Amino acid sequence: MQLLKKILDIYISGSIHVALAVYALVRMTFYFFHISCNTSMAGFAFFGTIVGYNFVKYDALARVKKLKMSSQLKIIVLLSVFAFFATAYCFFQLEVKTKCIAVGFLLLTMLYTLPFFPKIGNARNWAGIKIYIVAFCWAGITLFLPIINADLPLSGDVWLKFFQRFLLVIILILIFEIIDLKNDEVSLQTVPQRLGVQKTKILNLILLVPFYCLEFFRSDFQIQQLWINLILVAVLALFTLFSSPKRSDYYTSFWVESVPVFWWILVLVFS
Template identity: 45%
Template sequence: MSSIRLGIPFDFAVSGFGFFGTIVGYNFVKYDAIARQGKPVRDVKMNVFIALSVISFIAASGFFLMLEWLTKVISVAVLLVTALYTLPFFPNKKTARDWAGLKIYFVALCWVGVTVVLPVLNKGFPLTIDFYISSLQRFILVIVLLFVFEIIDMQWDDPHLKTVPQEIGVLNTKILGVVLISMNLALELLKTMRKPELIVVNIVFGIFICIFLLQANQKRSRYYTTFWVEGITVVWWFALDWVSKNT
């Protein structure tokens, strides 16, 4: 999506690193959560989990070596943010995940780093106004998508996490999300590279996100987020790619 919207060539190394690095990072966080609940049981599922993590780590390492030096520095910075989110670095032995209200901002920051900053820097493109706008748009997009997760997970989340729905209520969270998506779409008009057909696609998917946000509640099944909401960005990418090639 970043390549299409910023007009930069597709970067196989960055995409491969982002794909396998995401698996490693997510599984690292996931395993930490499992380990905190007690000694993990080495069953078939856990063995597959470990094997997938190891293979992904090797693949991510290989793609990492293909990156430019500045991109490697930013990649390490994103890794440190992920580690900060998971491991206790401070005397109180709390991780960033336990810092009230900060979870979604750490996640959004990692998304911006991997999906916007890395592709641009690795190709040596200048940091134009379009780059900064795209970074802000991606940050806002992830925040709003995470609102859906936080609304549905309210029944399980620790009250001390102080998620947005816990702090301002579900209705106000939905209103805030719609406002943020509207701002996100408005930012498109500030870009120097504006293609009407791509703007139309972004508006359509912005509306879809608002619908999913407004329909979110604690009674939704887990597939509401893990399939439908997670899948929005994938379908969005396909739509942008098709429109950019056929207009």
């Protein structure tokens, strides 16, 4: 049992689980826009997420020398090195214009992590900004990159899906922020710190309405997708209602981050 817990911790701490969520959203983009599965595009998103998230999580600690090289961290470092080379390989298989957009997201990630502006720190510590940067990156990488790489136009349906993905990530992050309330510094000014837990939950439940209703405006929306999204909205509502700073970190780092994968599975099973 102890071994399984260690494996799970490496799986989560090494950002494999969050990378699987990103991969699921990329595959959903392939499905919704009738794009042939592009392993290079999907692989770039998956391995790039591992590299990006591990860089964000461990870079600051490494620079202030607060990291102890435990066996778990050594495995995560090796995983990140492998993911970096896999990301580079997939990157060079992409179309030129996709590479340019991907570099833009890389620069945004670096802005989020590195203190380019000493007086105000990195974007991760800009009060109220973090949530939008993360949502934009998730929605852009999982939707715009596959669309651009397939040489498809940025149609109205693409923008609708972008806003829907953007809202999904905002909703997930707000649940994270409720759980992390006990650990977050006051200077971060997260939504639960400013509004309180109950008002944040109400806000999240309100955001579920436009998230669901955007599906009606798609030019080729299908009834079955409305039912699929209704199931997803119900799950997100339950995660929101039962979120609390007293919950275990696994509540978000495993269960809540599984939502995109769950959504993808629903699409595969019922579509």
